[in-house]
Amino acid sequence: xxxxxxxxxxxxxxxxxxxxxxxxxxxxxxxxxxxxxxxxxxxxxxxxxxxxxxxxxxxxxxxxxxxxxxxxxxxxxxxxxxxxxxxxxxxxxxxxxxxxxxxxxxxxxxxxxxxxxxxxxxxxxxxxxxxxxxxxxxxxxxxxxxxxxxxxxxxxxxxxxxxxxxxxxxxxxxxxxxxxxxxxxxxxxxxxxxxxxxxxxxxxxxxxxxxxxxxxxxxxxxxxxxxxxxxxxxxxxxxxxxxxxxxxxxxxxxxxxxxxxxxx
Numbered sequence: 001x002x003x004x005x006x007x008x009x010x011x012x013x014x015x016x017x018x019x020x021x022x023x024x025x026x027x028x029x030x031x032x033x034x035x036x037x038x039x040x041x042x043x044x045x046x047x048x049x050x051x052x053x054x055x056x057x058x059x060x061x062x063x064x065x066x067x068x069x070x071x072x073x074x075x076x077x078x079x080x081x082x083x084x085x086x087x088x089x090x091x092x093x094x095x096x097x098x099x100x101x102x103x104x105x106x107x108x109x110x111x112x113x114x115x116x117x118x119x120x121x122x123x124x125x126x127x128x129x130x131x132x133x134x135x136x137x138x139x140x141x142x143x144x145x146x147x148x149x150x151x152x153x154x155x156x157x158x159x160x161x162x163x164x165x166x167x168x169x170x171x172x173x174x175x176x177x178x179x180x181x182x183x184x185x186x187x188x189x190x191x192x193x194x195x196x197x198x199x200x201x202x203x204x205x206x207x208x209x210x211x212x213x214x215x216x217x218x219x220x221x222x223x224x225x226x227x228x229x230x231x232x233x234x235x236x237x238x239x240x241x242x243x244x245x246x247x248x249x250x251x252x253x254x255x256x257x258x259x260x261x262x263x264x
Contacts, residue, residue, distance in 0.1 A: 037222050038229065
C-alpha cells in the first residue's frame, strides 16, 4: 500500500448544491410582471431571460416608428427634414442645390433606418444592462449581467406595451397635419407636464418636463423592484441607481435638445 495515501487524507467531496428551478415559463413571466413584479423578478433571478419580452418591445417600437412615417408621408418627412436643416448652423451658407441634396440624402437614410429600429432597440438593451450591472456592483449588488439584462428588459415591458398601443390608437385617430414629427419621437400619448408648454419655443424645458412621464415612472418603479431583487440591494440603493441612470439619460437628452432645437 502507498504510504503517501495513508499519510495524506483525501479532501471530502463538496455536497451538490441544488439549483432552484424557475417557477414560470417565459410567457407567464410576461403576464405576471404586470401584476406581481416582485415574484417575477425573483424568478428572473433564478433563470435570467429576455428574448421574447425583448422582441415584443422591439417590434412595438419598430411598428410605431414605421407607422408614424407612413402617416405623415413623404411630403411630411421632406418638410420635417428641411426644417431641421434650416435650424442648423450652416443653413445660411447652403445653396438651394446643396439643401436639396441634403434633403434627398436624409430621405434615403430614413427609408432604411426605420427598418433597423428593432436592431437599435436590442443594442440599447445590452448597453442599459451594462449600466445596471456596473451600477449594482458599485452599490454592492451580487447579481450577474444576464440578471440585470432581464431587469432592464422586463421593467420596460409593461410601460412599452401600454404606451405604444396607446400611441398607435392616437396615431390612427390623429390627422397627419397635426403631427409634429420632432415632438412625436417619444410618443403621441402625452402623459407628462411637457404637454402644457410649447416644445418648439422651449425645447430644453419640454425635454426636462417630459422626463416625469407616467409610463417612465412606472418603469422606474419596476426597475427598482427588479434591481433590489436580483442584486440583493436595499430599496435606497436600488432607487439611487435608478435615479442616477435617469439623470444620465436626461443629460444626453438635454444636450440633444440644445443642439437640435427640438424637445428630446
